[in-house]
Amino acid sequence: MKTMSTGWRARGSYPGLLLAVACLLTACAGAPATTAQQPRNVIILFADGAASTQWELGRYSSHYLRKAPFVTTDVVMRNGTLGLLSTYPADAMVTDSAAAATAMSTGHKTNNEMISVSPAAGRLTTLMESAKAAGKRIGLVTTATVYDASPAAFSVHAKSRREAQSIVDQYLALEPDVLMGGGSDYFLPRTAPGGKRSDGKDIIAAFRAQGYDVARDVSQLHAAGGPRLLGLFADDDMAFEIDRDPAREPSTAEMTSAALRALSQRSPQGFVLFVENENVDSAGHRNDIAALVRDLWAFDGAVKVALDFQRSRPDTLVVVTGDHGTGGLSITSALKDLTSLSPSNRFYATRESLDQVRRIPASLDRAVQALGGRPDAQTLDRVLAQYFPGFRLDADLREAILEQRPLERAFGYTTHSALSRMVSRQTAIYWGTMGHTTEPAVAGALGTGAERLRGYMDNTEFATRLRSLLSPQRETVSPPR
Numbered sequence: 030m031k032t033m034s035t036g037w038r039a040r041g042s043y044p045g046l047l048l049a050v051a052c053l054l055t056a057c058a059g060a061p062a063t064t065a066q067q068p069r070n071v072i073i074l075f076a077d078g079a080a081s082t083q084w085e086l087g088r089y090s091s092h093y094l095r096k097a098p099f100v101t102t103d104v105v106m107r108n109g110t111l112g113l114l115s116t117y118p119a120d121a122m123v124t125d126s127a128a129a130a131t132a133m134s135t136g137h138k139t140n141n142e143m144i145s146v147s148p149a150a151g152r153l154t155t156l157m158e159s160a161k162a163a164g165k166r167i168g169l170v171t172t173a174t175v176y177d178a179s180p181a182a183f184s185v186h187a188k189s190r191r192e193a194q195s196i197v198d199q200y201l202a203l204e205p206d207v208l209m210g211g212g213s214d215y216f217l218p219r220t221a222p223g224g225k226r227s228d229g230k231d232i233i234a235a236f237r238a239q240g241y242d243v244a245r246d247v248s249q250l251h252a253a254g255g256p257r258l259l260g261l262f263a264d265d266d267m268a269f270e271i272d273r274d275p276a277r278e279p280s281t282a283e284m285t286s287a288a289l290r291a292l293s294q295r296s297p298q299g300f301v302l303f304v305e306n307e308n309v310d311s312a313g314h315r316n317d318i319a320a321l322v323r324d325l326w327a328f329d330g331a332v333k334v335a336l337d338f339q340r341s342r343p344d345t346l347v348v349v350t351g352d353h354g355t356g357g358l359s360i361t362s363a364l365k366d367l368t369s370l371s372p373s374n375r376f377y378a379t380r381e382s383l384d385q386v387r388r389i390p391a392s393l394d395r396a397v398q399a400l401g402g403r404p405d406a407q408t409l410d411r412v413l414a415q416y417f418p419g420f421r422l423d424a425d426l427r428e429a430i431l432e433q434r435p436l437e438r439a440f441g442y443t444t445h446s447a448l449s450r451m452v453s454r455q456t457a458i459y460w461g462t463m464g465h466t467t468e469p470a471v472a473g474a475l476g477t478g479a480e481r482l483r484g485y486m487d488n489t490e491f492a493t494r495l496r497s498l499l500s501p502q503r504e505t506v507s508p509p510r
Contacts, residue, residue: 067498068346068477069299071160072289072335074101076328077126077179078310080354080468087325093380094322094387101332101473105349109475110483114491116353116470119147123465126310127190129352129488130182136492144178144187144196156496157184157205157301163499164298166206166256168288172267172281172324173307174212175200179352183303193225197232204239207288207302209260211267213245223264233261242291247279250287256294258287269308269320269392270327281306282330289338299344301499304331312392313355315442316449316460319389321358339476346479346498350472352488357461363454382456388418389452393445400444403433422451439464 076083084102091099098104118128119138131139131146135153139146145153157167169180176196181187185199193215200208216232217224226232237243242253244260253260262278273280279287285304292300306328312321332349339345362377364370396416400408409430413422422430426447429436433443439462440446446463453459472491474482478498482491 066477069344070292070296070342071299071301071346071348071495071498072338073183073301073303073495074285074328074332074335074347074349075179075303075305076309076325076349076351077173077305077307078313078353078355078465079325079328079351079471080466081471082354082358082360082468083309083313083321083325083351084471086322086358086360087329090322090383091326091329094383095326099326099329100336101329101349104336105332105347105475106471106473109347109473110479112472112474112482112491113469113485114350114472114488115486116467116488123467124353125178125190125465126352127178127182129470130179132488133350133352133491134183136489136496138489142190144182144185144190144192146186146188152186155182155184155186156492156499157203157303159496159499160301161203165499166292166296166298166300168207168292168300168302169205169209170207170281170284170288170303171210171305171307173210173305173311174215174266175208175210175261176212176215177210177266177307179305179307180210180303194227201232201235201239206256206300207258207260207291208236209244209258209262209284209288211261211263211265213261214264216261233259244287246277247275247283250279250283253287253291256291258291260284260287266307266311269312269317269394270323271320271390272392272395280330281327282334285331285334289334304335306331309351310355313358313460314463315393315445316356316440316463317393317445318358318449318452318456318458319386320392320394322383322386336475344477346474346476348472348474348479348482348495350491351470353470354466354468356463357466359459359461361457361459363457363459376457378457382458385419385456386452386458389416391416393448396448397442397444400430404430406431417448417451420451420455422447423454426451 088099088102091097116124116129118124118141120140125141127144128139128141134156135145137147137153145155160167171180176193178190181196197215214223214225218226218229236259241257241259242255244250244253267278308324335347339347360378362375365374399412429447430444435443436446441463472482481494
């Protein structure tokens, strides 16, 4: 698939040359950039916690283990435009998802934990609010709770990302045409199974009364055929792809397909769809390489759905990006043991390392649940045999698990960290932290308007450039504050 050319092109003519010189002079004078041809539809595919190392892991592992292309890199980033985004928030060097998504949605920096509001500017206009004002239909899809930081910051407002009930109430007022993910708990009163609302309201019923199809499992999702869709597939976050029950929870690709089916109806001005796989971030926080690989593939399945849609609707812009890195992933080399620093005692991560990862059948969360709070040695040996075939647990890591002693200050999940370090020592796939990191996020774009997202930019500029494609007005790109 080739990128659609959407800018002017001088073809050797004298008028074309004059136009080129004029545009160059106005650009040098600091005038706003000429507005690109506008897409009718915009699909933003968002892998929370993915930076360049995660994308390369997805590509390499897909080619080797699945014998299949990784369309995120092989199509969108290869054939489209490529940009890099700085990610810092207003109050720190490293961002959380709320501040990062706020910047990418509104074009303004804010503090960590804040959802499309800032201490300086107050309430900020979100991307979805701008899209709706431009007459476009809007959709939000995530594997997290639908009130989680990223989908919330692209659409509504909160002083704290923890204000789940308020965020859900704002969704009901905003009326996104599609809303899908986990988090049914804050749609239901405490008197209902799994409900957590303190006001006694049933917000699922309220959405249904506003004309939404409601899907609670895969069969209901496939049966939904209307133009408005609410899908809630878990009380809390949806499962990692490696653990997902395909009869109960849809894949990221299935949700994307259903969202496009709904948004394509009654959309004379087109739509903006935000699709997030948040499990990429969750796997990074847990240093879970096996879960990360599967969720990168699951995300890539959603990208393929978007590209298939774009093939029949060429006025569609597909954007693939993330908000920050998570985990400090490093596929590297390591000592086989601590007996010698000799090069002969060093090994590199290879394809065999990925073969070892592929044999892990479940997420670290599942393994830790099987161990219980403070496991005994017999339980630990049983879980290791079941979940980590071919791996050996060194004495220091065994002691850390049995005594529940953290390994280092940047690693907060004690058992996850020790099990992950076991995998690292035998694969040379290491993690530097269980938190977020500062490397630039990557943005790939393909289709009408993609050239607006090329180059190194601040994440606030990403928002400004993307929003300029929603309406015909020119928009000046402001430097980050």
